[in-house]
Amino acid sequence: NKIIILLVLMLGVGAMAYMSAKNNPKDEEKEQVAPVVNSGIPTSGQYCFVRIQQATESAPYSSEEHVVLDFNGAQVSGTKKGTQVGPDMSNGFEGKLSGTTIEDEIELTYSYTVEGSNGKELEVYTFAEKNLVKKRWVLEDKKINGENILVPDYVGEPTLYTYTPETCGN
Numbered sequence: 001n002k003i004i005i006l007l008v009l010m011l012g013v014g015a016m017a018y019m020s021a022k023n024n025p026k027d028e029e030k031e032q033v034a035p036v037v038n039s040g041i042p043t044s045g046q047y048c049f050v051r052i053q054q055a056t057e058s059a060p061y062s063s064e065e066h067v068v069l070d071f072n073g074a075q076v077s078g079t080k081k082g083t084q085v086g087p088d089m090s091n092g093f094e095g096k097l098s099g100t101t102i103e104d105e106i107e108l109t110y111s112y113t114v115e116g117s118n119g120k121e122l123e124v125y126t127f128a129e130k131n132l133v134k135k136r137w138v139l140e141d142k143k144i145n146g147e148n149i150l151v152p153d154y155v156g157e158p159t160l161y162t163y164t165p166e167t168c169g170n
Contacts, residue, residue, distance in 0.1 A: 040127040041101050042071045049132045049163035061086035067097070067132060067163055074101045080110060091115050097123070105135070109149070120149040124158075132163040 048068050055062040065082035081094035095112025106125040112118070124135045136159045137152035144151075152158070 048168040134161040
């Protein structure tokens with residue numbers, strides 16, 4: 001029921017935004033942006049992000065991640081790939097993202113391959129301005145629908161990782 005209500009609400013907001021833009025000739029001069037709900041999460045279009053973390057003494061791992069998200073109403077799909085390098089390892093990773101927007105968050109299942117091993121992880125994102133922000137809690141191994149998946153424990157405040165926009169097609 002919540003999903004149906006959310007979809008109806010999003011369609012209504014999108015229709016109002018479309019009618020408002022259609023009736024305002026000045027909008028033709030403005031940059032085209034996807035319709036958004038109050039949370040700032042897009043409801044259509046493709047968006048691309050990058051996150052680069054340099055290694056430090058206290059965090060000796062560097063990483064580079066590229067995320068592509070395709071929004072279609074409340075449904076979200078995409079990809080995430082990158083590399084991570086540290087004192088005891090160096091590898092690449094890539095996988096598919098799929099899920100939905102729920103209020104001001106995006107819950108995505110990340111099905112990935114790292115060094116030939118497959119895994120799944122539930123990831124939670126939100127938007128802050130034009131940035132994508134990953135909310136990360138301690139992960140627990142669970143079995144859902146007969147499959148192993150890492151899920152957040154949601155205990156305490158999450159660590160936030162910011163991904164900045166980049167041009168799609170890189």
